[in-house]
Amino acid sequence: MFDKLFGKKTAAPKQAAETTDPLQLAIAALLVEAACADEKYRESEKAIIDKSLAAKFGVATADAAALRARGEAAQAGALDIQRFTRIAKEMAAEEKIAFIEQLWEIVLSDGERDPFEDTLIRRICGLIYVEDQDSGAARARVAARLNKK
Numbered sequence: 820m821f822d823k824l825f826g827k828k829t830a831a832p833k834q835a836a837e838t839t840d841p842l843q844l845a846i847a848a849l850l851v852e853a854a855c856a857d858e859k860y861r862e863s864e865k866a867i868i869d870k871s872l873a874a875k876f877g878v879a880t881a882d883a884a885a886l887r888a889r890g891e892a893a894q895a896g897a898l899d900i901q902r903f904t905r906i907a908k909e910m911a912a913e914e915k916i917a918f919i920e921q922l923w924e925i926v927l928s929d930g931e932r933d934p935f936e937d938t939l940i941r942r943i944c945g946l947i948y949v950e951d952q953d954s955g956a957a958r959a960r961v962a963a964r965l966n967k968k
Contacts, residue, residue, distance in 0.1 A: 839889055843876055845906040846918065847890025849943060852900055853922045857933035864925050871921040900939075904946035915949050916957055923954075923961040 850871060854864035865887060873883035897903070910918065922943065926936040944954045 839886065840876075841906050842910070843872070843886055844889060844893055845903040846875065847872060847886050848894040848897065848903045849890075849900065849907060849918075850921060850925060851887065851890045851894045852903075853925045853936065853939060853943075855894070856926070856936040856939045857929075857931070858935075859929070861929065863928060867925050867928055871924070875917070875921070900943065901946065904943060907943075908947040910947070915947055916953055918947075919944060919949055919954050920957045920961055923958045924965070927958070927961055927965055 847868070850868045851860075854860050854868060865884075868887050868890075869880060869883040872878065872886050873880055876883075876886070878886065893903075907915070907918065919940065922940050926933075926940065940954060941951070943949075944951065
């Protein structure tokens, strides 16, 4: 009788695009921050971010692009990076190193080393507790991969 009077209610479908895990958003925002550090945000860097997010979180390319877009919005509205690094520092050590490699891939992808990019990665490393040696090794691995292409 209740259903007859008020109609049967069905749950609204969940929209994955609207609900973002805080870690996913933090990683996306920091990757965007790295891409924007030299004030040249290229389509090629967006593609690298999408590929990195898809691989890290096991999502489809379209979902990775949507996550990047949310990261862009979060990064644009943030006063600093600490709100993102506070979340990212909770990752396991090997995840942090893989994340630093992703940052270096974005920074080195244009073939130019910018001091602002270097400073940003060093700051992120300090805030998520990654040693300079580990970051240097990650940079060397990425540079070797990029030189093979």
